[in-house]
Amino acid sequence: MVHWTETERATIETVYQKLHLDEVGREALTRLFIVYPWTTRYFKSFGDLSSSKAIASNPKVTEHGLKVMNKLTEAIHNLDHIKDLFHKLSEKHFHELHVDPQNFKLLSKCLIIVLATKLGKQLTPDVQATWEKLLSVVVAALIFADSENLATEERKAITSVWSKVNPEEVGHEALIRLFIVYPWTQRYFSTFGSLSSSTVIARNFKVQQHAAKVINALTEAIRNIDNLKASFSDLSKLHFQKLHVDPENFKIMLFNVLFFLQLLGKTLIITLSEKLGSEFSPQIQAAWEKFMALVIDSLSRQYN
Numbered sequence: 598m599v600h601w602t603e604t605e606r607a608t609i610e611t612v613y614q615k616l617h618l619d620e621v622g623r624e625a626l627t628r629l630f631i632v633y634p635w636t637t638r639y640f641k642s643f644g645d646l647s648s649s650k651a652i653a654s655n656p657k658v659t660e661h662g663l664k665v666m667n668k669l670t671e672a673i674h675n676l677d678h679i680k681d682l683f684h685k686l687s688e689k690h691f692h693e694l695h696v697d698p699q700n701f702k703l704l705s706k707c708l709i710i711v712l713a714t715k716l717g718k719q720l721t722p723d724v725q726a727t728w729e730k731l732l733s734v735v736v737a738a739l740i741f742a743d744s745e746n747l748a749t750e751e752r753k754a755i756t757s758v759w760s761k762v763n764p765e766e767v768g769h770e771a772l773i774r775l776f777i778v779y780p781w782t783q784r785y786f787s788t789f790g791s792l793s794s795s796t797v798i799a800r801n802f803k804v805q806q807h808a809a810k811v812i813n814a815l816t817e818a819i820r821n822i823d824n825l826k827a828s829f830s831d832l833s834k835l836h837f838q839k840l841h842v843d844p845e846n847f848k849i850m851l852f853n854v855l856f857f858l859q860l861l862g863k864t865l866i867i868t869l870s871e872k873l874g875s876e877f878s879p880q881i882q883a884a885w886e887k888f889m890a891l892v893i894d895s896l897s898r899q900y901n
């Protein structure tokens with residue numbers, strides 16, 4: 598569970614007391630729609646959002662801004678239970694509204710900017726850090742990532758694909774691709790020696806050894822799908838506190854794993870229900886993407 602110090606709790610409350618919720622909500626949403634105009638596509642029922650003027654005079658923007666801020670108020674008053682508090686809302690944003698989770702981050706950026714306009718220099722780096730922590734916990738709670746949401750068929754798709762590949766090969770190939778296609782990721786591995794070309798990387802024993810470690814962790818995760826948070830707790834701590842890995846890299850690494858599975862897809866004979874199809878069908882990809890989202894969520898726990 599995310600830990601909140603007394604200072605953080607006090608900081609959140611002090612800032613909160615200074616805010617006019619309707620104003621902050623309206624301004625944050627207005628910025629979302631103007632700065633990231635593609636977000637308006639989710640709000641077709643709001644009528645005209647095509648210009649700053651239209652947005653400013655749209656009563657639904659104010660109304661909705663207040664709804665968002667009221668939910669945030671609940672979070673502030675229940676800091677230790679944010680995940681539970683947002684469960685229904687995250688389900689709604691995922692299943693009903695189909696909101697791309699990236700957008701939650703955009704709205705929280707807009708909220709921080711609005712706080713800056715309201716508080717000026719009172720928004721010291723410490724206050725900013727505390728509020729960014731609050732919003733990142735809220736965003737994590739809004740992202741619909743729960744192993745309960747994996748249907749039996751989806752679980753089967755994940756274990757079945759994994760049983761048809763050589764996991765060590767997948768891990769090795771994914772790590773090689775990580776270093777070649779996303780070369781900035783090499784900076785975390787200065788102890789691995791030269792990673793200067795594809796041939797050198799492919800031959801580097803430490804790369805192979807490390808791939809095996811990562812893949813063992815993933816295999817364990819597949820075996821333990823309902824308990825990911827606990828099994829990744831130490832790894833999350835290690836990557837956050839000691840290795841200082843930017844969590845964006847987890848997404849890239851797991852995308853590489855998925856990409857390589859997809860490459861192998863044609864040669865894998867996957868016999869699952871008709872609903873999921875065979876080979877690496879879009880449905881099987883969707884099941885894997887959900888699983889990867891769970892792994893990312895668990896690995897990123899300590900970052901919140």
Ligand code: HEM
Pocket residue numbers: 636639640642664665666668669686689690694696700701702704705735739
């Ligand atoms: C609805 C909260 C981010 C799209 C709602 C509702 C709340 C809420 C409380 C009303 C739910 C209900 O009436 O049952 C939040 C919070 C957010 C957030 C706290 C982030 C901090 C976003 C983002 C988008 C989005 C980023 C899309 C870009 C929607 C839509 C609705 C909705 C389309 C339904 C609006 C309607 O037709 O009334 N949200 N939301 N939300 N949200 Fe979010």
Ligand code: HEM
Pocket residue numbers: 782785786788807810811812814815832835836840842846847848850851
């Ligand atoms: C170490 C898992 C992604 C950087 C490790 C270890 C495991 C692991 C099991 C070994 C821990 C130990 O020896 O106790 C994973 C998993 C990932 C992942 C499951 C899934 C996405 C990443 C990414 C980076 C990274 C994307 C950086 C771009 C490191 C570094 C070490 C490490 C630098 C220490 C390596 C060493 O010096 O031996 N990781 N990792 N990890 N990881 Fe990750």
